[in-house]
Structures are given as C-alpha cells and as structure tokens.
Amino acid sequence: MAEAEYEIVVGLETHVQLLTNTKLFCGCTTRFGAPPNSQVCPVCLGMPGSLPVMNRKAFDLSLKAALALNLQIAPFTKWDRKNYYYPDLPKNFQISQFDLPFSSEGYLEIDAGKGPRKIGIFRAHLEEDAGKSMHDESGRGGDTKVDLNRTGTPLLEIVSKPDISSPEEARAYLEELRLMLREIGVSDCEMQEGSLRCDANVNIRILQPDGSKIPTPIVEVKNLNSISSVERAIRHEAVRQYEQFKKDGERLKPGNKTTARWIEASEKTVVLRSKEESADYRYFPEPDLVPVVVNENQLKQARAEMGELPSEQRQRLQTQYGLNSYDSKVLTAKGRKLVKYYETVAAKIGDGKAVCNRISDLIFPALTSRNEEIEQFPISADTFADFLKQTATAGQDPRRKTFEYMLEHNSGIKEAMDALGIKDASSFDEASLRKSVLEAIAGNTKSVEDFKKGKATAANAILGAVMRANKGAPNELVRKILMEELAK
Structure with missing residues (x-):
C-alpha cells in the first residue's frame, strides 16, 4: 500500500x-x-x-x-x-x-x-x-x-x-x-x-x-x-x-x-x-x-509577562548571530536559560556559529550524561568562553580531553591543560613548530612519497604526528608550515 x-x-x-x-x-x-x-x-x-x-x-x-x-x-x-x-x-x-x-x-x-x-x-x-x-x-x-x-x-x-x-x-x-x-x-x-x-x-x-x-x-x-x-x-x-x-x-x-x-x-x-x-x-x-x-x-500585563516566545527567539538568533534554522531550533529547544548561556559565550567569543558547534559537541552530551540542566552545570558561561579562547587553535581531541578533565576533576582550564600536557596556543613559536614538522616528514617517508604522487590526504598522517607531539598547537599554522615544507 x-x-x-x-x-x-x-x-x-x-x-x-x-x-x-x-x-x-x-x-x-x-x-x-x-x-x-x-x-x-x-x-x-x-x-x-x-x-x-x-x-x-x-x-x-x-x-x-x-x-x-x-x-x-x-x-x-x-x-x-x-x-x-x-x-x-x-x-x-x-x-x-x-x-x-x-x-x-x-x-x-x-x-x-x-x-x-x-x-x-x-x-x-x-x-x-x-x-x-x-x-x-x-x-x-x-x-x-x-x-x-x-x-x-x-x-x-x-x-x-x-x-x-x-x-x-x-x-x-x-x-x-x-x-x-x-x-x-x-x-x-x-x-x-x-x-x-x-x-x-x-x-x-x-x-x-x-x-x-x-x-x-x-x-x-x-x-x-x-x-x-x-x-x-x-x-x-x-x-x-x-x-x-x-x-x-x-x-x-x-x-x-x-x-x-x-x-x-x-x-x-x-x-x-x-x-x-x-x-x-x-x-x-x-x-x-x-x-x-x-x-x-x-491583556497588556499578560503580554508583558510572556517574554520572548521560542519562535521569536529563533528568528533573533538567526539574525543576530548568523545561525541557520537548525542551529537556532536546537538551542531554543533547551530553553531560555541555555540560550542565555549561549549568548553570554557568543558575546565574548564573537563567533556565534562556532560557539553553537562547541555547545553541541561538548555541553549537550555532558548535560545528558550528568542528567543536569544548564543552571546546575559546573562550568559557567564565562569559564566556557575562556576555555574556548585558550583551546581555539587546539585540535578537536585535545579540546575535548581538556573539557572532560575539567568536569571530572572540577578543575580550572590551566590545571587541566597542564595535567594533559596540552600547551596554550600562544606558547608555540613558528620556529619550534617548523622543526617538529621537519622531524615528522623525516619519520613518515611513505606518506611524503604518496603526497608527491598526488595523494593530498597523505599529508594528514604527517599533520597528525606533529599535533600529537605538540598538544594544543595551532592547527592552521602547523598545516601552513607543513604545506610549505612539502612543496620544497
């Protein structure tokens, strides 16, 4: 039928x-x-x-x-x-x-x-x-x-x-x-x-x-x-x-x-x-x-007490922060307190889409596993904004591990990064990263050969080796240096 x-x-x-x-x-x-x-x-x-x-x-x-x-x-x-x-x-x-x-x-x-x-x-x-x-x-x-x-x-x-x-x-x-x-x-x-x-x-x-x-x-x-x-x-x-x-x-x-x-x-x-x-x-x-x-x-009093309706909130988030329909719907579905948390972080970071992604990647799963609402969550909006700034150039895995360590040990950002051996992006200079890139190239000759033959994805193996050796390093800078060295 x-x-x-x-x-x-x-x-x-x-x-x-x-x-x-x-x-x-x-x-x-x-x-x-x-x-x-x-x-x-x-x-x-x-x-x-x-x-x-x-x-x-x-x-x-x-x-x-x-x-x-x-x-x-x-x-x-x-x-x-x-x-x-x-x-x-x-x-x-x-x-x-x-x-x-x-x-x-x-x-x-x-x-x-x-x-x-x-x-x-x-x-x-x-x-x-x-x-x-x-x-x-x-x-x-x-x-x-x-x-x-x-x-x-x-x-x-x-x-x-x-x-x-x-x-x-x-x-x-x-x-x-x-x-x-x-x-x-x-x-x-x-x-x-x-x-x-x-x-x-x-x-x-x-x-x-x-x-x-x-x-x-x-x-x-x-x-x-x-x-x-x-x-x-x-x-x-x-x-x-x-x-x-x-x-x-x-x-x-x-x-x-x-x-x-x-x-x-x-x-x-x-x-x-x-x-x-x-x-x-x-x-x-x-x-x-x-x-x-x-x-x-x-009627005037009732309208005043309603506040912003979810439909109005979704439209404002799309206009004010450049979110798409799906992202705004995901945020508003969690309630006004979660939206307030998001807006506090977005105001400090200046990139509404990136903040929405990080909240979806990190905070939503944590709230579910801990069976908590955002008002009980131990990482405040201000702390989460600082966390995003300090891990902005780190890879996805170091960022996630830092976040999980902070939750598990009720620790600050620096304490978590130090415990995991993850450095702040500002502590890396281009010269030391270039040296690490050259060492990774020397240790991954097969990947270098594949890259020279036109297999662009082969560079990812070398990039991964550099990032593992330099936890918290700015990903884009490492990739730039790697492409420069592979082009020689």
Whole structure:
C-alpha cells in the first residue's frame, strides 16, 4: 500500500495542567504524587451546599497561553456545566466552557522539516479535571479503584483545527506547544505526570482516480501518554482506517465518530464506543459562578509577562548571530536559560556559529550524561568562553580531553591543560613548530612519497604526528608550515 493513496487529516485536543498551587475552584493542593484521595474537599467532591470560587491565577495563566497562541480574547466569557457520568467525576458534571470560551481563532507556527506552516486553533478554554480510575491490569478481575486527587485541577484545553497532515507534523506541533508553554511559565507539561495530555482526532481522505476524495469517519484516539505515542498512534490509525475502507468501502459513514484507545504494548488502536456529541452533554450555564470580563490592562500585563516566545527567539538568533534554522531550533529547544548561556559565550567569543558547534559537541552530551540542566552545570558561561579562547587553535581531541578533565576533576582550564600536557596556543613559536614538522616528514617517508604522487590526504598522517607531539598547537599554522615544507 502506498501512502499516496490517501491523505491524513488530524486535529489535536490538548489538555494542559496549569502551574497553580491549588485547584481551579477550591483551595486543595495540586501537588503530584500524594496518597490517593488525600487532596480533596467538599467543593471538588461535589458535596451538597458547597460553592466554587474561581482561581484567579489559573485564569491569568490561561490568558498568557492564549495570547502566545495568537488567539482572540473574548471580553466576556462564562462558565458552563458539562453533564456526564463517570465513576471518577463525583459531581456528575464538569465545569467547563461551551459557547462563549474566553479565546478562539488562533494558530501555532511549526516546522516539521518542510518549512514553517501555521496550524489553526479553534479555541482554548478553561475547565476542571476529573479524577483517575485505576483498573486492575492483571486480568484477574480485581476491583477498579478511583483516586480523586486530580478532581478540580485547572486545565486549559487547546483544540486545533484539522490542519495537521502527518504524524511528523503532530509531533512538531506538540513539541512546539510544550516548549512555548514551559517557557512562558504556564505549565511544566510533564506528560508522565499527566500535566500534558493529548487526544488525536484522526481520519483519512481516500484519493480516487477522478481526483475526488472519500473521507473516512473520524476516530478520537485516547490514552496517548507521550509525544512519540501520538506520532505512532496516528500512523497506525491511518493504516487501520485505510484497510477498513478497502474491506467495507461504501458502508463507511463519515458522520459516525468513534472513540478508540491506544494500546502502547501492542502499538494498536482499539475502537471502544461511539463518540458523544455536544447535545449529549446537556450544557447549561454554571449558576454558581459569575462571568469573567477581560479588560485591555489585563491583556497588556499578560503580554508583558510572556517574554520572548521560542519562535521569536529563533528568528533573533538567526539574525543576530548568523545561525541557520537548525542551529537556532536546537538551542531554543533547551530553553531560555541555555540560550542565555549561549549568548553570554557568543558575546565574548564573537563567533556565534562556532560557539553553537562547541555547545553541541561538548555541553549537550555532558548535560545528558550528568542528567543536569544548564543552571546546575559546573562550568559557567564565562569559564566556557575562556576555555574556548585558550583551546581555539587546539585540535578537536585535545579540546575535548581538556573539557572532560575539567568536569571530572572540577578543575580550572590551566590545571587541566597542564595535567594533559596540552600547551596554550600562544606558547608555540613558528620556529619550534617548523622543526617538529621537519622531524615528522623525516619519520613518515611513505606518506611524503604518496603526497608527491598526488595523494593530498597523505599529508594528514604527517599533520597528525606533529599535533600529537605538540598538544594544543595551532592547527592552521602547523598545516601552513607543513604545506610549505612539502612543496620544497
């Protein structure tokens, strides 16, 4: 089956837990990892007579996120009750927003390797979370347990338009969304803790010989607990729908939406039930909460608090430091603190591209192996800049060994270079290097013969011998002297 036989159409519904200390409508803590049912009160348990009070910080955070997503902010918004019964929803309704969400009609720009593209966003609205059902996965028929600690946790639901056309674009969308929300302080977006959850609405359009397209019914895929799971689930579901179409053909009805579960272990989707429509939830205005009015001063404050967005930062790095799109994306993906580290070093060195390369070669692997963020890294930006200056003309291997020695022994630059027998480039003079070059030429007659016969790469063996004997020597100067002597 060729993928060209159909087009993939995806819309993502992303639930983001806001970075608040307390729940959306009560004072219970949102701390992760507490014992089951230990963070509840009459309000989030839906006890008779209890009344909700809106968390102002939750609304302010959601406002920042909406502005960062280029959404239009409604000056007036209200709350609604979304009625449905689940064992982990003790009130039997969820406080959400229906026909008057606080934001709508925006976009997020992504780049999945084929250039920038805007993914439209229908809306972002606030709502409270439900609890968590914990099923017995052993197959021995154990009871399902319910933990209500998450009940009432503030969520921002971001609903994209069906503009995503591949699993790779879905990944790029979620990675950009997660980075942006983290950088502006809206959420920690830890998927393993449930603070970023995503459902994928997937269908395909079958391409026909006459140029027409036949859409398959939309399937909402749930239980996606990582960005890679989203990517793999979309890819699998598209294939499954195509195989189903070849089997059932005309019997497929595009309006019959269903909900499916992603099974991580077997990497497949299993259709569970027909999907509810909005009428099934019997929405009506929440009587216990007043509407919210947003003024221009609130919008100005939210914009000021956002700071530089990752997309803006990437563009500035390319303009200011001459980086390409890939390099700027690599740097911003690590967060604002890493970018600040980079800019401090680049300002001292004066070569933004070279600094980016050295950070990628040396610092990124070290951060990974040490399981650290840049703010915990023992080599400061100023020290790293001095390190690059002092090893500027050294070869790649001496530079790497010096860096590793500094980390392992918590030493300074000079101490590391002395311990490894690596000299500062300024300590070499041309006369001593020329003498070393002549000795290397005399000791590598075969390489000299090969070079004279036209094999230019043969000079590298001689160059390597000189550099090993003169650790830290300026590579370009040694190469220049070598070429002069070989030309005689």
